Amino acid sequence: MEKITLASQLLQYLITGLTVGSVYAMVAVGFNIIYNVTEIINFAQGEFVMLGGLIMVFLHVAMGLPLILAFPATIVLVTVIGILIDRLAIRHIRHPSVFTLIIATIAVSIIIKGMASFIWGKDPFDLPAFSGRNPINILGAVIQPQYFWVIGFLVIAAIALSIFFDRTIIGKAMSACADNADAASLVGINVKQMVLLSFALSAAIGAVAGITITPISLMEYDRGAMLAVKGFGAAVLGGLGSFPGAILGGLIIGSIESFGAGLIHSGYKDAFALIVLLIILFFKPSGLLGSTEISRIKRF
Amino acid sequence: MLRIAKLPIAIFALFIIVFPWIARQIPAIGNYTDIMVFVGIYCLITIGLSLLMGYAGQISIGHAAFFGIGAYISGVLTAKYGMNAWACMVIGMTVAAVVAALVGAPSLKLKGHYLAMATLAFGIIVFIIFNEEIEWTGGPDGMSGIPGLSIFGFEFDSVERYYYLVWGFVLAAFVFTVNVIQSGTGRALRAIHASEPAASAMGVNVSRFKILVFVYSAVLASLAGSFYAHYLNFINPSTFDLFFSIKLLIMIALGGMHSIWGAIMGTGLITFLSYEWLRYFEEFEIIVYGVILLFVTVLLPDGLAGVPKIVKGWFRRKVSDER
Amino acid sequence: MRLRRFIILATICLFGIGLLVSPAQAFKGSYKVGAVFAVTGGASFLGDPEKKTVEMMAEEINKAGGINGYKLELIIYDTEGDATKCNLAVKKLITQDKVCAIIGPSLSGTSLAVIPVAEQYKIPLVSCAASYKIVYDEKTGKPYQWVFKTPQSDSMAVEALYTHLKNRGINKIAIMSVTSGFGASGRSELIRLAPEYDMKVVADEKYGPKDTDMMAQLTKIKGIVPQAIINWSIGPTQVLVLRNWKDLGMTSIPFYQSHGFGSRENIKMAAGAAEGVAAPLGACNTPEALPANHPQKNVTMNYLNSYTAKYNEPLSSFGGHAWDALTLVVKALKAVGCDKAGIRDYIENTKNFVGQHGIFNFSTEDHNGLTWEQSFNMITVKNGDWVIIK
Incomplete structure (x- = not known):
C-alpha cells in the first residue's frame, strides 16, 4: 500500500466530518420543526431515528418488502408513532410549562427505548445499502455511496421545510403557535392540530434519517440518546428554529470531531466540538443563524 | 426570616432520626437505610439545584459534573496522596465553586435551551476528562481504594453511622436553603424568575445573583460527591454521566419545581424506584419507570408538592357542589 | 355481587391447587446463591447471556436432584452496570437474602465497587469481569481474600x-x-x-x-x-x-x-x-473449530448445544464466564455446604477445573487460575467461519 498524502488525509477528514455531520444535521432539523411550533426540545427525536432504522430493518430485511415499498411504509409507521406521542401524552399536560414538556418528552423517549429493546433485543442490526457498498474514490479519499442519500435527503428536507414554514399558510400558522399560542388561537388557528402536525412531520424526518444512516452505522435500540445530544448541539449551534442553521451546525460539529480526531487527539474529539460550541454561544448567544430578536420573545 | 414553618421541619427531622430503627424492626425493608444514604447524598444536590431551577429559573443539565468533581477530588487526593478526607472535601467544594463561577459567568447570560445546551456540554466535557485522564482517575473502570470517613478516631464505618452523618448535612443544607428563600435573596431570585428585565429595573443585580446560586448549588453537589466517594470507596465516570444529570432534573420535576420539599420527595421517590421498587419488574423496569414519569408530568404538573393543592381543590369543588 | 364472590373463591382455589402441585421434588432445603449481572443497560451484552446461562444451569441442577439433595436457589439482581446499584444489591444479598456466595458482577467497574463489601462481610464473590485489579490488591500485592474471577485478564x-x-x-x-x-x-x-x-x-x-x-x-x-x-x-x-x-x-x-x-x-x-x-x-467462542481431542471440546459443545436449544439464539461467550463462576460455586457447595469460609477455601484449592474459558488452577497467589497459553487460541476468519491459526 502506498502512503497516503497529507492532502488526501485532510480531504478525508473533511469528507468524514461532513458525512458524519449530515447525520447530526438530520436530527437537528427534526428538533427544529417541533421547536418552531411549541418551543420545546423533543428529546424523543433520537428515538424516531432509531425507530426509523429498526422498523425499516423489520420491513425490508425480515419481511422482505422491496425498498421502494418499505421506505414509505416505515415513514408512515414512525409518523403514526409521532402522532400517538402527541395524542396520548403531550396534549394531556395541563398548563404546560416548557420544562414539564421537556420532562414529558424524556419520559416518552425512555418508554420508546424500553419497548424497542423488547421488540428487537439489544443487538445491532444492519440494512443493505441503497446503491451498494463499493466506496467512491475522490483524490485519494473515499466516501460510501450511501452518504449521498443522506446528504440528498437532508438538503431536500431543509429546503422543503424552509419553504413550508416561510411561504405556506399552514407553515406560517404553525410558527405563530410558538410565538404566542393564545393570539394564534384567537385568529382562528387550531393550535392543537398544529402541534400534532409538527410531531408528525418531525417523526417523519427522523424516520428518513434512521432509514438512510442504518446501512452505514448499523442501528440498535439505545442509539437514540447519543443522536439526540449531537443533534441538539447542532440545532443550538446553528440557532434554534433555523433550518440552514441546523445543517451548518451539524456539519461544523461533524468536521471538528473528524479533524480533532485526525490531527489532535481522538479521545477528546467530542470535547473539542463541545468547547467550540460553548465559545460560539458565549459570543453569539442565539447560535450562528439564530436571531436575537426572536429568541427574546420566546418563553424558553 | 420569621415565617419559617418550624413544625414540618421538626417532624421531618424526627422521621429521619427514627427511620433506621424502624427499618431494623422490619426485615423486608432492612436495606432501606442503605438506600436512604444515597437519597441523602442526592438530596444535597437536588436542594441546591431546586434553588437554581425552581427559584432562580435557570436550567442546568450538567450538575453531575460538580457531583463528579467532588467525588474525584476526594477520591484521588485521599486514595493516591493519603490526604485528610475532610480537607479534601473542602478543597473539592472550593474547586467546584471556582469552576462554577468560571462556567456560570458566561453561561448564565444564555437563555432557555441555549443555557440547557451549554450546561449539558460542560457536563459531557467533564465526563470525558474523567474517562480520559486514566493516570489520575483510573479511566472508565474507575478507581478503588478510597478510604472511609472518620473524625477524632470515630469511624463512620457502618451504614447507620454514615446515614446519620449524611442526613445531618442534608438537614443543615435544607434549613440554610429555606432561610435563603425566605430572605431578601429569595425574593430577588423569584423576581429574576418572573422577569429578568423587571428585576434588573428594581435594582437586583441579576447576573450576580444567578452566579451566586449556581455556585451554591455546585458546592452542595461537590459535597455530595465527596460523601458518595467515601461511602462506596469506589468511583467510576458513568456515575457522573449525562443520564445522571437528567435524573436529577427528573427528581426535581417529579417533586415539584417550586418547592424544596418537593425536591426532597422527588429525590426519595426516584431513588427508591430505581434502586429497589422497580426491581420486581425486571426487564420491564425501564418501561414502567418511563410510564410513571409520564403519568406524573401529565397528571401532576406541579409535581408531588402540588398534590395537597389538588386535594384541596377537589374538596372545595365537592363543597361547592353540595351547595 | 355473587359473580365477584365466585371469582375470588375460584382464584383462591386455583392458588391452593398450585401450591399443592408445585413441589414435584422434595428437597432437604435450599442453598442460596446470589448473582449480580448487568442484565439491562449499556452492558447488557454481558449480563443478558450471563443471566440466561445461570438460570438454565439452575434448572438443570435442580431437575437432577439439586446439590446433595438441596435445591439451588438463585437470587439474581440486575445492576444495569451501575456501581451504586450493584453495591446496594450485593449488600442486600448478604444481609437480607443471606446467600452462601455471590457470582458476578459483569463489569470490572462494578466488581471493583463491591470488593470492599465482600471483604467486609467475608463472603466469597466470583466476579465475571476481566480486570486483573479485581483479584490483585495493590496494597498487599496479593489477591483479595474473598474475591475470585473467572474471565481471562x-x-x-x-x-x-x-x-x-x-x-x-x-x-x-x-x-x-x-x-x-x-x-x-x-x-x-x-x-x-x-x-x-x-x-x-x-x-x-x-x-x-x-x-x-x-x-x-x-x-x-x-x-x-x-x-x-x-x-x-x-x-x-x-x-x-x-x-x-x-x-x-x-x-x-x-x-x-x-x-x-x-x-x-x-x-x-x-x-x-x-x-x-x-x-x-477462548475455547468457548469457537467450540466447533476445536479438534476432537481438545480438553475443553466436550464442555464447550455441551454448553453450546443446551444454550442454543433452550434460548434459540446464538451463544455468547460472555455467558461462559457465568457458567464457570456458578460451576465453581456449585462444586464448592457440594463439597462443603453453605459454609462461606469453606467455599472460599475450596475455590482457592481448586485445580484442573475444565471450564468454558480454560482450565483453572487456583492458589493463594492466583484467584483467577488461568494462563494465556491454555485459555486463548489465535483464530482467524476464513470463508465467513472461524479457523484456528496453527
Missing part, C-alpha cells in the same frame, strides 16, 4: 496476541480502542506489555461506544503505515471499524480484534470486511 489476550505478532516479525503496531471500560482496560494492557514484546505503538486512537464512523482515526493510521492494527472494542463499533478499514483500502495492513470479537454475528454484520481478520479467542 485482558493481559492474557494481549500476551496471546503479541506472541503471535512477534512470531510473524511484526513490531510496529497501531492501537484503536473504544472509550468504555472494555476498551480502556485492553488499551492500557496493550501499552503496558508492548516493551516486553518489543512492540512499538505508533498510533493510539480512540472512539466512543456510540460513534458511527472511525474514518478519521483510520485515515490517521493510514498515514503512519503500521505493520498491524489492533482494535479493542465491543458492540457495533468493532464491526463499523472493520467496514471503514476495508473502505479505506487498508486491507494490506493486517487487522486484529480483541477477544470481544468472538460472535458469528460480527462476521455477518461486517459484510465481508471480516475476512482474514484474526483475534485471540
